[in-house]
Amino acid sequence: MTDTNTKISFTPERLAKAKEMIARYPDGKQKSAIMPIMHLAQEQFAWMSQDVMDYVASLLDITPIEVYEVATFYTMFHLEPVGKHVIEYCRTGPCVLMGGEEVFSHLKNKLGIKKGETTADGLFTLKEVECLAACGWGPCFQIREKYYMHLNNQKVDEIIEELSK
Amino acid sequence: MATKILTEHISTPGIETFEVYRKKGGYTAVEKAIKKMTPDEVVEEVKKSGVRGRGGAGFPMGMKWSFLAKPEGIPRYLVCNADESEPGTFKDHYLMKNMPHLLIEGMIISSYALGANKSFIYVRGELMYVIRILEKAIEEAKAAGFLGKNILGSGYDLELVVHPGGGAYICGEETALLESLEGKRGNPRNKPPFPAVKGLYQSPTVVNNVESIATVSWIINNGGEAYAAVGVGKSTGTKLISASGHIKNPGVYEITLGLSCDEFLNSDEYCGGVRAGHRLKAVVAGGSSVPIVPGALFLKTANGEDRLMSYESLSDGGFVSGTMLGSGGFIAFDETACIVRNTWNFSRFYEHESCGQCSPCREGTGWMQKVLNRIEHGKGNMSDIDLLVDVSKKIEGNTICPLGDAAAWPVASAIRHFRDEFEWHIKHPLEATKPGAVYMGDGVLV
Numbered sequence: 001m002t003d004t005n006t007k008i009s010f011t012p013e014r015l016a017k018a019k020e021m022i023a024r025y026p027d028g029k030q031k032s033a034i035m036p037i038m039h040l041a042q043e044q045f046a047w048m049s050q051d052v053m054d055y056v057a058s059l060l061d062i063t064p065i066e067v068y069e070v071a072t073f074y075t076m077f078h079l080e081p082v083g084k085h086v087i088e089y090c091r092t093g094p095c096v097l098m099g100g101e102e103v104f105s106h107l108k109n110k111l112g113i114k115k116g117e118t119t120a121d122g123l124f125t126l127k128e129v130e131c132l133a134a135c136g137w138g139p140c141f142q143i144r145e146k147y148y149m150h151l152n153n154q155k156v157d158e159i160i161e162e163l164s165k
Numbered sequence: 166m167a168t169k170i171l172t173e174h175i176s177t178p179g180i181e182t183f184e185v186y187r188k189k190g191g192y193t194a195v196e197k198a199i200k201k202m203t204p205d206e207v208v209e210e211v212k213k214s215g216v217r218g219r220g221g222a223g224f225p226m227g228m229k230w231s232f233l234a235k236p237e238g239i240p241r242y243l244v245c246n247a248d249e250s251e252p253g254t255f256k257d258h259y260l261m262k263n264m265p266h267l268l269i270e271g272m273i274i275s276s277y278a279l280g281a282n283k284s285f286i287y288v289r290g291e292l293m294y295v296i297r298i299l300e301k302a303i304e305e306a307k308a309a310g311f312l313g314k315n316i317l318g319s320g321y322d323l324e325l326v327v328h329p330g331g332g333a334y335i336c337g338e339e340t341a342l343l344e345s346l347e348g349k350r351g352n353p354r355n356k357p358p359f360p361a362v363k364g365l366y367q368s369p370t371v372v373n374n375v376e377s378i379a380t381v382s383w384i385i386n387n388g389g390e391a392y393a394a395v396g397v398g399k400s401t402g403t404k405l406i407s408a409s410g411h412i413k414n415p416g417v418y419e420i421t422l423g424l425s426c427d428e429f430l431n432s433d434e435y436c437g438g439v440r441a442g443h444r445l446k447a448v449v450a451g452g453s454s455v456p457i458v459p460g461a462l463f464l465k466t467a468n469g470e471d472r473l474m475s476y477e478s479l480s481d482g483g484f485v486s487g488t489m490l491g492s493g494g495f496i497a498f499d500e501t502a503c504i505v506r507n508t509w510n511f512s513r514f515y516e517h518e519s520c521g522q523c524s525p526c527r528e529g530t531g532w533m534q535k536v537l538n539r540i541e542h543g544k545g546n547m548s549d550i551d552l553l554v555d556v557s558k559k560i561e562g563n564t565i566c567p568l569g570d571a572a573a574w575p576v577a578s579a580i581r582h583f584r585d586e587f588e589w590h591i592k593h594p595l596e597a598t599k600p601g602a603v604y605m606g607d608g609v610l611v
Contacts, residue, residue, distance in 0.1 A: 133250060145297075
């Protein structure tokens, strides 16, 4: 992935959006826009490679280490390449009570991968996450911005089939 | 019919739009506050209401507002804590996605009261779809003249910024949240100075939970005294309870504080009882960090009095026999739930979410998780039980922020009330590790 260095730049629309995000914060406090811009970057580049993080730092006029610090603290930023669809399933108590362990074990079997892995065809990455604040609607997972709730084995099959098309 | 202060119109089709929200009386409280009241009068009404912080700590909101330092020439900030991450809690998620304008309206009035011209709503990053809903609502409110420059011709300016988090439970702690909002890792700050003096960008700052801010419109429309008349004692008003686990109707319910726990659990208006064919074993009443109690102690205090859904009644008996209302994250466990496994699960959560700044929490959460893991997987020793209690005591009260306490309490309380279940796991490892095996103690079930 090191050969992408020169190619890392936002689309014009995202660049405009990033500038608008920076302007939301008081003068001199542009570093506040770091996570909004990292989310925007992950939307375009799928994961936070060092080149992407360096690019974010350049947009904010801060040092790259400041971006690495943030990227390694918060769980939403992918520090390794991921598949087309990142399935982030909840492993926390309330989802477990609703049968989460069985449903997500079915999900792993169906995809033939363990947590943290990506399918050979590059379509799916499984990521285990903590509580998604949807406990009464569990078991749940999210794929990008979409929440999938009240999951059972059959629903999981349907979702995977739909996304595999 | 119980008073619905927040959710009266939540099922109205289109209530997420400015138009419908306005038709249902929305933004009249902004008009009243900005045109007819001084900021101090707004603070006074909120004080009179007695409303307590709904994020979990339960500190009186009006009092928190009155601590805000007001030095000349330095901006003041209001930050809404929408980083809802406490396991069992999903009320703010529910409120924001369905009624974004209720939060926006509350933010405008609260910002006016505090003299803030730029306010932030810090939403956990996973809820990006909710962030888009809030941003749309802000655009609508702006177009209608309720936000931006010179609101309603009053000369008061306010800009609202929705800020996404990045996935970190600790950022629900207010000083960690402020660090995060400044673009840094979410390490809680030492206090003092408190945010009211030095908060966001070292300026005076108030941080309030979504639900707390959402109550402000009703308080302004109806008066603080009317709010205080709802509820019981110092638990004034209503509270959103997120109900999950082994109940018939999981979901979010607005209850009048003081409702009996029995009615909340068993009435069809709320949880509808434990799921059919099962019996109640245990309850976490206020989010994963509050002490877990056996079902019987949730329904009645140690003195045999009916337990009520209020700050005071739930904590009656202290940590010996009581618990806490917390964030209102109610989780019910029936006889199929294994307390050891659940405690291990929660411990794993706190280990994962510890920021690592304070040694007792960084080391202790990992230690508790490992010991619970070996008990759960049939490799525990009898001395492990007291070891867990010992570690939990060494974390509790010895950290900068309350995450340490939040990690210690579930472990200590599970052992306090379900010690025989831990012992059974250790004495009968082969039986305890069979799939679906659960200890059936005597007299625990309700």
